[in-house]
Amino acid sequence: MSVENTPLTLDSIRRVPKVLLHDHLDGGLRPGTVIELADAIGYDALPTHDVGELGRWFRDAADSGSLESYLETFAHTCGVMQTEEALVRVAAECAEDLAADGVVYAEVRYAPELFAERGLSLDAVVEAVQAGFAEGERRAAEQGKIIRMGTLLCAMRQHARALEIAEVAVRHRDAGVVGFDIAGPEAGFPPTRNLDAFEYLRTNNAHFTIHAGEAFGLASIWEAIQYCGAERLGHGVRIVDDLKANLDGTHQLGRLAAYVRDRRIPLEICPSSNIQTGAARSIADHPIGLLAKLRFRVTVNTDNRLMSGCTMSSEFAALAEAFGYGWADLQWFTINAMKSAFLDFDQRLDLINNVIKPGYAALV
Ligand SMILES: O=c1[nH]cnc2c1ncn2[C@H]1C[C@H](O)[C@@H](CO)O1
Ligand SMILES: [Zn+2]
Numbered sequence: 001m002s003v004e005n006t007p008l009t010l011d012s013i014r015r016v017p018k019v020l021l022h023d024h025l026d027g028g029l030r031p032g033t034v035i036e037l038a039d040a041i042g043y044d045a046l047p048t049h050d051v052g053e054l055g056r057w058f059r060d061a062a063d064s065g066s067l068e069s070y071l072e073t074f075a076h077t078c079g080v081m082q083t084e085e086a087l088v089r090v091a092a093e094c095a096e097d098l099a100a101d102g103v104v105y106a107e108v109r110y111a112p113e114l115f116a117e118r119g120l121s122l123d124a125v126v127e128a129v130q131a132g133f134a135e136g137e138r139r140a141a142e143q144g145k146i147i148r149m150g151t152l153l154c155a156m157r158q159h160a161r162a163l164e165i166a167e168v169a170v171r172h173r174d175a176g177v178v179g180f181d182i183a184g185p186e187a188g189f190p191p192t193r194n195l196d197a198f199e200y201l202r203t204n205n206a207h208f209t210i211h212a213g214e215a216f217g218l219a220s221i222w223e224a225i226q227y228c229g230a231e232r233l234g235h236g237v238r239i240v241d242d243l244k245a246n247l248d249g250t251h252q253l254g255r256l257a258a259y260v261r262d263r264r265i266p267l268e269i270c271p272s273s274n275i276q277t278g279a280a281r282s283i284a285d286h287p288i289g290l291l292a293k294l295r296f297r298v299t300v301n302t303d304n305r306l307m308s309g310c311t312m313s314s315e316f317a318a319l320a321e322a323f324g325y326g327w328a329d330l331q332w333f334t335i336n337a338m339k340s341a342f343l344d345f346d347q348r349l350d351l352i353n354n355v356i357k358p359g360y361a362a363l364v
Pocket of ligand 2: 022303
């Protein structure tokens with residue numbers, strides 16, 4: 001049956017190849033794993049030890065309407081990710097879960113400094129996570145699911161350790177760390193606080209994205225691109241503030257929005273997360289519909305699968321329902337993401353031509 005004739009359901013969406021550029025390792029644990037690791041590590045602050053209740057707790061607590069309170073839930077996931085064994089397990093399960101959902105290439109990010117509270121060095125953290133990703137790739141392949149994992153290291157905006165983390169990222173670039181990001185609370189912590197880190201990365205020909213235009217508006221996006229040199233925008237959804245609706249239904253782009261669109265700067269859009277933090281009211285109201293229609297380089301992402309109770313496939317399914325997207329649209333988002341990945345060009349091309357296009361051309 002050709003893909004055009006296949007109805008778009010959560011199940012059929014799971015079977016087409018997908019690419020994920022914005023997913024946090026500490027936002028994607030299985031609830032059961034959080035509980036088992038808490039018991040093993042002696043972490044006694046979990047709100048409940050019931051698997052179903054804990055999953056609901058994360059979703060409800062993250063449904064807070066502000067980025068700051070959304071971020072508080074990460075104390076529990078980071079709390080249990082303080083040993084090498086825990087990091088290997090979480091990373092392996094992350095790769096397995098993404099592969100089971102039909103993700104063929106993922107860039108998963110985390111802040112090493114958050115896993116060093118019980119004495120692990122930053123390098124030991126990175127080595128453990130890389131070992132876990134390799135193990136997850138191997139286990140997925142055994143199940144007939146091929147996934148390629150890339151890693152982004154985040155510095156936390158409020159901690160002012162960005163240069164040190166950027167150095168760690170460059171040190172591990174040949175072991176699968178493909179880029180860098182800054183995350184954490186946006187208001188009050190503009191990306192320009194970390195200019196030394198961005199200069200270091202640029203002079204080392206390293207890739208980076210910046211969380212910008214999520215909890216804060218155009219100024220944050222402008223700084224991220226024009227002062228820091230970000231290649232992609234984490235969220236970037238507030239770029240809609242630079243669009244003006246004309247009476248005839250067309251839109252006029254301000255200079256920053258035009259720059260972002262002209263330069264094909266990828267937007268790592270995370271619809272469910274944006275609703276939880278208050279950056280968008282609902283999926284149907286989400287600016288992704290307009291941004292995609294105006295042909296910005298839009299990609300679709302999960303951000304935090306645990307906190308949003310979502311998967312790549314469920315994000316696609318929700319968007320298809322809200323905006324009437326078909327397979328051609330999902331393929332467009334997927335190829336946009338693959339083009340925007342921090343992976344070598346020849347490998348991106350290989351995945352587009354030999355995995356993504358054939359996968360959409362025919363559902364097996
Ligand atoms: O959407 C987000 N915006 C800013 N920071 C975020 C978001 N999602 C997760 N984080 C933070 C919390 C994690 O501990 C950290 C590194 O993954 O990144
Ligand atoms: Zn994020």
